[in-house]
Amino acid sequence: MEAKERIILALDVDEPERALDLARQLSPYVGAFKIGMQLFNSAGPQIVRDIQARGGEVFVDLKFHDIPNTVGAASKVMTRLGAKMFNLHAAGGREMMKAAADAAADEAARLGLARPIVLAVTVLTSISQAQLEQEMMVTGHSVSELALRWAVMAKKSGLSGVVCSPHEAHHIKQHCGPDFLTVTPGIRPAWSAANDQKRITPPAQAVRMGADYMVIGRPITAADDPVAAAARIISELEAK
């Protein structure tokens, strides 16, 4: 995969104008733009179409978690919208994940569209072992064991990959196969600020650790020159 294709720029902004400005500047330097609940809920699905109209691919990061019928229907909507990727919580269960994978495949075939990459979110990195046990009542598994088990379940349910830490990518690929995609946040080049990320990995190292795609936000969006920051990440990836 080309270095640029690996970069997914997180558009964590409220204003569609700011998102479109970033998309216009950075389309030649990134493989896709991630629209999460902040921007989607502020600007609606039109922001996806507007970015696509400027030549950008979109990862719609809304983390579905509902009954299988509802998630299947929402997955059809994502497919019609032309999302390159979208995601759901593995905690919604096997049947829910399968409903999403099947609905995306069926709708893509029906309309002659590309089949989106459907990703599972396993355990959110903000959840501690204590919260898992005391608040979510999941006992008997460490967070990383649970993340791995859910990744395996996602694979068996027909999903394309998971969102995970670069530190988990290798292990997940060992269990789910090399084609099971890993999309990793927590990426920081050596020259950028860590911000609130706790466990950070430089881009080239993340790829060596098994990351297929990297979600990168503030190292690019908060840089004085976002285009120069993205170009620098690409050259680091190419030099690896």
Ligand code: C5P
């Ligand atoms: O600005 P930054 O590079 O930290 O942005 C990372 C993006 O990845 C944000 O949109 C954040 O919500 C998302 N993310 C994350 N950690 C996770 C899952 C998603 O940082 N475990």
